[in-house]
Amino acid sequence: VDGLEVDSEGAGSRDGAGAYRGRRLSALPTIYDVAAKAGVSIATVSRVLNDQEAIRPLTRDRVLKAVRELSYVPDGAAKGLSRGHKHVVGLMFANTPADDDLSSEEELNLLFTDSVIRGAEWSANRLGYSLLLSGIPAGADRLRAVRALSAKVDGLILLDRVVAESQVSSLTKRCPVVLLAGSGRCADALTVRADNEGGMRAVAEHLVNEHGRRRAWFVAAYPDSPDSAIRAAAFCSAMADLGGDCDAADVLSADWTASGAARVLQQRLTAGGELPAAIACANDQMAIGAVHALTAASVRVPEDVAVIGFDDIQVARYLTPPLTTVRQPSRELGASAVDSLVGAVRGRALTPHAAGVAHHPAYARRPVDVVLPTQLVIRNSCGCPTPREAI
């Protein structure tokens, strides 16, 4: 169906000098107002503001004066539409049920996620991008939520268990995606993660070699969380290598929260059976919950049972006993995720032809799996004396 006709009415083009047109949606000054006030065309205003090319100093000053007087700020949406990208990146995370209940006294999934958010914001800010935040309610259709947010951003960071890694390829077509705390085995997206394996191996070695504690439990979180799953597997396997003992039956499953961990541990304790010599946890909050449950059951930490966490949240050092844990650089993870993402966004922007994207040098050369180091921080909850410098 071609050969359609276009009316000669001038098809809605603007009258050059900024004489004004129909309904305005907002009362804010536009580039037309600035142009009119400065007695120039909008093109000149645009050029001054994006300091391109050569502009006569006098003209430039006139424009800047008008900008100042109107306190004009170019609209972000219009800019995004016109330039093809919005200078916004999105960060999505999955809420636990407790997170969704505003009045809940339960603590949040907080802390790690929050540090990531801070790091991501910091880096985005530095690169001239803004960070759009989106938590996904516990019961919601996550893929749907991600797709919805993709409309507002140039790229997405997906935290931990937001989507199954098998589903990301459908998203990558839409915009660059960084998996933060992913398995590192997803070919369709960039990955940024901490060295979970190294961290858990260090824990196992410390427990077995320094303290001779061979029987251990592990407190994990959601099964669909790569971070939790990998930590559990790495710990069990390292313990096995060292002649220790932590098999599938010794892995408890909680929800990242202190109260959740306290609950499952209490159940296990009242069920009877032999106490382990150590309990490793997939994050610090659950270690706190574990200590709490043990103490309530009159089990001494670390004398009877050693407890080790993961994250090194800022209060770990102030707990009783001070918590031995694996430090992971949460803010750097967030920052690094944004760096990688922005790199990918820019790489993609260079190649309008979608087919060539994956092979564009600027894109291909970028690392696709960033692994940041972890470090065992020894305090008292493993049985060691707390070193001065770890306080």
Place this chain on the structure above:
Amino acid sequence: VDGLEVDSEGAGSRDGAGAYRGRRLSALPTIYDVAAKAGVSIATVSRVLNDQEAIRPLTRDRVLKAVRELSYVPDGAAKGLSRGHKHVVGLMFANTPADDDLSSEEELNLLFTDSVIRGAEWSANRLGYSLLLSGIPAGADRLRAVRALSAKVDGLILLDRVVAESQVSSLTKRCPVVLLAGSGRCADALTVRADNEGGMRAVAEHLVNEHGRRRAWFVAAYPDSPDSAIRAAAFCSAMADLGGDCDAADVLSADWTASGAARVLQQRLTAGGELPAAIACANDQMAIGAVHALTAASVRVPEDVAVIGFDDIQVARYLTPPLTTVRQPSRELGASAVDSLVGAVRGRALTPHAAGVAHHPAYARRPVDVVLPTQLVIRNSCGCPTPREAI
């Protein structure tokens, strides 16, 4: 009238059936692609997606099928430009110097701000808005940063000391503004805050009436922080009313962090002079730092000095001793700020004529100063035995 033929060069205007035009900035499907695939006009597609008016079921299904097959998502920027608002609200907060140093071992301003962020995100999400986050580096021009962000949002939430309240009127012209943790005395913007006065009065009453502790110090934060200033003033004045003693010289000034508070307190302690019977702090982190500094100086808490915090961060109960503190509903503050802001945004959207905004009923009837209750949570650091339910 008509008669111009559209040739293959396509002088720019759209030919009805979605045959395609010049450079495309992104490879994503547009509403034209959907329309073409479904054999309808873009208007029909738009109507189906925004389910307006009546549409023939058959047509609707054809459109939805095309949408699904192309996995089409309407672009946010275009939508924002066309509808006049973006469905995005911004939340801005001022970083401390430590926040800006990624590699710093110092803890962040964290926790309270993070809870606010979570609450804001939660509420925004619920209302169909997205939350744009922006931390302002310590040395930066805050007003400038705020203006820059205003380009990308429909409304702004400004936390604590982001801008002086005298400067907000210039921002309010641009978009609705909510001052979160403001003084409540700013006529130019909505305010959402906690009942600082009530909380500090409860602290003073508890110290004096229950424990007979009359001589007190107060650990404050930045002078330009309304929250800190108000808490300090309220505490001093309540102490005076009760026959206690905490005057200007007894107010130490730190930076919201534990290490900062520990530092200033240590200085004061080594300077000699008489110890107070109690130390109240403007937030929990500083209370933690205070306990730390006192303990390091062999002063017992709570036997020698009682320490009380503010916020009730989630680890307060796990500290040694468990921290007595004033709970403020941080997430609710964030959520409430978004609620108010979205209300204002919608109110303003109803009245395109800027002059009428302030008097529009939907806008005028909205509360302009929301105050959320605080509550004294008694644990052990004030000298009380920790009640079971506060653990």
Place this chain on the structure above:
DNA sequence: TTGTACGCGTTATCAG
């Protein structure tokens, strides 16, 4: 050096 005329992808207003 500056101005004109599109185009970006939507929504909304009219005609039919």
Place this chain on the structure above:
DNA sequence: CTGATAACGCGTACAA
């Protein structure tokens, strides 16, 4: 019930 098309505000080839 559906289609054509004018905005929305900005960037930018192309002309002047």
